[in-house]
Amino acid sequence: MADIFREIDEDVRRDRAIEFWKKHGNKLIGLAFLAVAATAGWRIYDYNQTQRAEAAGARFEHAIELSRAGDTDEAEKEFAAIAKDSTAGYEKLARFREAAEQAKQSPAEGIKTYDALAGDSSVAPVLRDLARLRAAMLAVDTSSMDELKSRLQPLLASGSAWGANARELLGLAALKAGDYDAAGKAFDEIITDRTAPPSLKQRADLLLGIVRSGPIKPAS
Template identity: 45%
Template sequence: MTDIFHEVSEDMRRERAQKLWAKYGNYVLGAALAVVIGVSGYVAYQHYQKQQIEATGARFQEAIGLAQAGKSKEAAAALSALMKDGTTGYQTLARFRLAAETASDKVEDGIKAYEVLAADSSLGPVLQNLAKVRAGYLLVDTASYADLAGKIEPLTGAGEPWRHSAREVLGLSAWKAKDLADAAKWYQAVITDKDVPAALRQRAELMLQLIASDQPAKA
């Protein structure tokens, strides 16, 4: 008797399932198909993005190669093209590299290019501050120490990502202005920072030796 009831129950479930499938089966198949298409589309898009990034990276390296070969105009043209149609990250790299190439040809134009980058809020504070430091290196020969300190000194604090370079800029500026006390202060800040890159530390140590030799002898 139990088997009969079980078979009737199974038949009823089967019939109910068939009715549900007849009513909603197309929707289920459509949803499943949409998932498959969505996943396939996402994978294809990821592959496309990867190809675009790799292609843009190759173009950027070609531009760098042109610059290193002394073909400044060709390099500038290649970098300008990347700024227009390269992937986002390489567009930013191209802007910074083009500013550097511009500075190698004409310092004043390079300073302006970095100042434009420093004023571009879409880059974010870290890259904006990097542009300020790069401009600072170029301004050392022309700007007064006071003017440069007003622009760069906020970037010298502990925890600032570009503090090492910012301190070097101000140390060099003060030294050129014959302000040996401030020059020594900034170079000392460089060498006492445990995270300073080795090459920068060496430069700072050499400058401190030079500053010490410039100090007037004590009576």
């Protein structure tokens, strides 16, 4: 008797499966084809992206070699080209290197490119702050203290990765201008900053010693 019920149950399940296939078979086949096509498309895309990244890496290395060889003009052109038509990662790196090459011949052009990076919302915040710092480093000899402070103010906020570097630059500019109080304040803030790198704290300590010794008086 149990065998009869089992056979009936199997027949019912088979009939249901046939009925389900009649209703949804074409849809299942279509979904299967879509899955295969999507997988193939992703593999093609991934392969193309890998090829582009490898090509961009080779071009970037070539541009660095040009820079090391002193061929600044060609290095700048190559970095500019990479920045325009390369993958996202190398595009950002190339823009930074382009600015560095420009600064060798024209600090003003380097500042302009760094400022563009600092204002580009597609660039990671920490890199935008780095661009601000490098622009300020180029502008330190030609800017007033107020202009320099305006450039570096965004980096002085709590938690900034480049805050200690910004304070060092402000301290050096103040020291050069003869403002020993402002210079001492900047260097002291670096020393008491728990997040500042040890090497930067050591430099600040040495510079603070110069500040404490006061201006060098001319020999009588």
